[in-house]
Amino acid sequence: MQFIFLFLSGIYSFTIKHLHLLTLPCDTKKLLFSDHISWESREMRLLLVNCVCVVLVLSILLIIGKAEVYIVTIEGEPIISYKGGEDGFEATAVESDEKIDPTSEVVTSYARHLEKKHDMLLGMLFRRGTYKKIYSYRHLMNGFAVHFSPEQAETLRRAPGVKSVERDWKVRKLTTHTPQFLGLPTGVWPTGGGFDKAGEDIVIGFVDSGIYPHHPSFATYNTEPYGPLPKYRGKCEVDPDTKRNFCNGKIIGAQHFAEAAIAAGAFNPAIDFASPMDGDGHGSHTAAIAAGNNGIPVRMHGHEFGKASGMAPRARIAVYKALYRLFGGFVADVVAAIDQAVHDGVDILSLSVGPNSPPATTKTTFLNPFDATLLAAVKAGVFVAQAAGNGGPFPKTLVSYSPWIASVAAAIDDRRYKNHLTLENGKILAGMGLSPSTHANQTYTLVSANDVLLDTSVMKYSPSDCQRPEVLNKNLVEGNILLCGYSFNFVVGTASIKKVSETAKSLGAAGFVLAVENVSPGAKFDPVPIGIPGILISDVTKSTDLINYYNISTSRDWTGRVKSFNAKGSIGDGLMPILHKSAPQVALFSARGPNIKDFSFQDADLLKPDILAPGSLIWAAWSPNGTDEPNYVGEAFAIISGTSMAAPHIAGIAALVKQHYPRWSPAAIKSALMTTSTKLDRAGGPLQAQQYSETEAMKLVKATPFDYGSGHVNPRAALDPGLIFDTGYEDYLGFLCTTSGIDKNEIQNYTNLPCNYTMGHPSNLNSPSITVSHLVKSQTVTRTVTNVAAEETYVITATMEPAIAIEASPPAMTLLSGASRKFSVTLTVRSVTGSYSFGEIYMKGSRGHKVRIPVIAMGYRR
Numbered sequence: 001m002q003f004i005f006l007f008l009s010g011i012y013s014f015t016i017k018h019l020h021l022l023t024l025p026c027d028t029k030k031l032l033f034s035d036h037i038s039w040e041s042r043e044m045r046l047l048l049v050n051c052v053c054v055v056l057v058l059s060i061l062l063i064i065g066k067a068e069v070y071i072v073t074i075e076g077e078p079i080i081s082y083k084g085g086e087d088g089f090e091a092t093a094v095e096s097d098e099k100i101d102p103t104s105e106v107v108t109s110y111a112r113h114l115e116k117k118h119d120m121l122l123g124m125l126f127r128r129g130t131y132k133k134i135y136s137y138r139h140l141m142n143g144f145a146v147h148f149s150p151e152q153a154e155t156l157r158r159a160p161g162v163k164s165v166e167r168d169w170k171v172r173k174l175t176t177h178t179p180q181f182l183g184l185p186t187g188v189w190p191t192g193g194g195f196d197k198a199g200e201d202i203v204i205g206f207v208d209s210g211i212y213p214h215h216p217s218f219a220t221y222n223t224e225p226y227g228p229l230p231k232y233r234g235k236c237e238v239d240p241d242t243k244r245n246f247c248n249g250k251i252i253g254a255q256h257f258a259e260a261a262i263a264a265g266a267f268n269p270a271i272d273f274a275s276p277m278d279g280d281g282h283g284s285h286t287a288a289i290a291a292g293n294n295g296i297p298v299r300m301h302g303h304e305f306g307k308a309s310g311m312a313p314r315a316r317i318a319v320y321k322a323l324y325r326l327f328g329g330f331v332a333d334v335v336a337a338i339d340q341a342v343h344d345g346v347d348i349l350s351l352s353v354g355p356n357s358p359p360a361t362t363k364t365t366f367l368n369p370f371d372a373t374l375l376a377a378v379k380a381g382v383f384v385a386q387a388a389g390n391g392g393p394f395p396k397t398l399v400s401y402s403p404w405i406a407s408v409a410a411a412i413d414d415r416r417y418k419n420h421l422t423l424e425n426g427k428i429l430a431g432m433g434l435s436p437s438t439h440a441n442q443t444y445t446l447v448s449a450n451d452v453l454l455d456t457s458v459m460k461y462s463p464s465d466c467q468r469p470e471v472l473n474k475n476l477v478e479g480n481i482l483l484c485g486y487s488f489n490f491v492v493g494t495a496s497i498k499k500v501s502e503t504a505k506s507l508g509a510a511g512f513v514l515a516v517e518n519v520s521p522g523a524k525f526d527p528v529p530i531g532i533p534g535i536l537i538s539d540v541t542k543s544t545d546l547i548n549y550y551n552i553s554t555s556r557d558w559t560g561r562v563k564s565f566n567a568k569g570s571i572g573d574g575l576m577p578i579l580h581k582s583a584p585q586v587a588l589f590s591a592r593g594p595n596i597k598d599f600s601f602q603d604a605d606l607l608k609p610d611i612l613a614p615g616s617l618i619w620a621a622w623s624p625n626g627t628d629e630p631n632y633v634g635e636a637f638a639i640i641s642g643t644s645m646a647a648p649h650i651a652g653i654a655a656l657v658k659q660h661y662p663r664w665s666p667a668a669i670k671s672a673l674m675t676t677s678t679k680l681d682r683a684g685g686p687l688q689a690q691q692y693s694e695t696e697a698m699k700l701v702k703a704t705p706f707d708y709g710s711g712h713v714n715p716r717a718a719l720d721p722g723l724i725f726d727t728g729y730e731d732y733l734g735f736l737c738t739t740s741g742i743d744k745n746e747i748q749n750y751t752n753l754p755c756n757y758t759m760g761h762p763s764n765l766n767s768p769s770i771t772v773s774h775l776v777k778s779q780t781v782t783r784t785v786t787n788v789a790a791e792e793t794y795v796i797t798a799t800m801e802p803a804i805a806i807e808a809s810p811p812a813m814t815l816l817s818g819a820s821r822k823f824s825v826t827l828t829v830r831s832v833t834g835s836y837s838f839g840e841i842y843m844k845g846s847r848g849h850k851v852r853i854p855v856i857a858m859g860y861r862r
Helices: 002-017 019-023 026-031 042-052 054-064 105-125 150-157 259-263 282-291 331-344 369-379 456-461 488-492 497-506 540-553 643-660 666-675 729-738 744-751
Strands: 068-074 132-137 143-148 162-167 170-173 203-208 251-256 296-300 303-308 316-321 348-351 353-355 383-387 406-412 419-423 428-431 444-448 481-485 511-515 534-537 562-564 568-571 611-614 618-621 637-640 688-692 698-702 770-776 778-787 792-800 804-809 812-815 820-829 837-845 850-860
Touching (some): 068 105, 068 331, 105 132, 105 150, 132 259, 132 331, 143 150, 143 331, 150 162, 203 251, 251 331, 282 643, 303 618, 303 637, 331 369, 353 383, 369 744, 383 666, 406 643, 419 540, 428 534, 428 540, 481 497, 497 511, 511 540, 534 540, 643 666, 666 850, 729 744, 770 820, 778 812, 792 804, 804 837
Parallel strands (some): 203 316, 203 348, 251 316, 348 383, 383 406, 444 481, 481 511, 511 534, 770 850
Antiparallel strands (some): 068 143, 068 162, 132 143, 170 353, 419 568, 688 698, 778 820, 792 812, 792 837, 837 850
């Protein structure tokens, strides 16, 4: 084996050294084989190897140097930060609260200049046809995405003027009643002119899986006409199949980005759609949560589950499709989508997307093409909401790290769907199923799928899944309740509750029961709307009760064949939700802190997530084309869970804040959302978090800021926060420059600025939270607040768990309207516990404003 490797390595290095000979046409090479040239000559041996082994060599080149997509940054400012200096090109940078006009001659000429430099660099280093430039990044980042070999990447990495060359990596999707739950119809929308004005002229950009433009949640036929919006300059692609425009006034922009996915060989136009069309469902769902029309009836299987509405129903939707059904997406496409969205003039970015893990190619979580592009977007005045991730309930599972991003955790709201199965022996087994009941006062015979097989040879099809009606005996199933087993196929998506329902219906069953005998890792039990009586028994002990009752009641002959089915039961009505006061709660799947600053999972001096919002069992629009969720294939609505659903809640609420305060920075909006959030549930108790018990059953524990950030969003209070903690681009640079372990050159590579900004310690970043991950003896941090209301006096109190002493100074301060004041917080180690201590700073205003920020610290001995 070693010999073969050395032989191939030799051919590879030999060929690379003499690669120019491969450019000779084949007939020219044959002519060189003349009688007067010695066969022993070096050149002839080379030509022999070249001609005879060319296929082998090219194959080896493909194996060793397989082309991949790389994201490259080069020297020179992007449009957003270029302050002049290059001959013939005027400055394009503006102040952070202004928008760049991408149509101006100054901007377009500088953009052309940057793209020409990208092309010249590649053209000077590599022969045409050996690479493919996929994107030029000009607005937020000066660089490009290119598809070529690792050897070419290494050559480019060493070229003058090149700052970074990083291999592209994958991202994934981080997969109604909530407006009422959040108090929008009575507490927020009226202040903006009602639901038909809520979010007026605010543009929310969605980097997701596209949109189904024909859905009533995005229709304009029952709304006030949408006028032109000159500040937004995005374009609308035309559906290549129908030739119809994707935009209608409500949907104001629609583009798709798939060049990196195509280069990687992952894109399939038959199912992924080479257009903004949603081939998944996820993108339509998130867009509807943030900005879907108000009062859209949610109808499925002949039942109405209520009315759906977005958080900001009048906001405009700009679609930047960069995620796809089977593989998620690639960062090169996502960065191109974000760059285009900011260029087009969006106000808010909703990102239900994140990396599969901390990027291994960078030393820090805060600096990579994805987060650096978002930093530039925030500099351009765009508020960014990103899903925190679905890796909960385990610590350090966040995939949203940076202080300029609003990282959103997922909560369960007050609505629960429950159902029950009543057995004839008197036992009532709790379960879930959004289904009608069997006929009242009537019981039905229970028949197991395994006992009604037409042929025992079909066992290879796993008939207990009830996915294949043709293998079951209709004569034995008809009029009875069909018992099915929840196998691992449901976890991986090859089986679905929707298909169980279709099987039962086609066999004439009165209903079905799906019993979970073993909980597989990754199993997620959500209620699924179905048209016939049906229930999922997810508790293993209750499933065991059911199976025991069935076995005792069913008589069999000596071979095990059933002689008579005698077990009976009835299925309850699961269509009506039950409203709980023990809400909100942190959802089990929601990613948890502490936040990390690098790939070795070192703790960061920054709290994440930032805020909690509804993300469990959210009803919203779905694409009938979508096949991502097998239970909703062909449906117009879906009820699904994930921090993917939480992020657009915050994006939509941020649009309402932006509508009220159009000049506010992204940090000011984020501060208003965080400082006015709540740590209490509806019953007045502390927020609880779902967690695994020792037996892997779900339990509730008292939640901490690592679960919910600052707390659960309170939209009404966010519109009148009293004080804000504002933060600008230079503050974020100061945070990066004072974070230990970050290479200063790496910061300059991504920001084009040297580390002239210092704040002493990253904990001094003016964020609406305080985190000290390594507190030795004592440390004082400072914060600056700005009064966005009338003159008010605030009394400041500080509380902390006993291991850490806390003191705030001054104890009170008066601020005129628009004025800013500093205050300090001193943390001192009392005892070393080996765990974090939690506390808060509470500022109570004389006019009734309440401002609260969480404090987190871990004490160490020197």
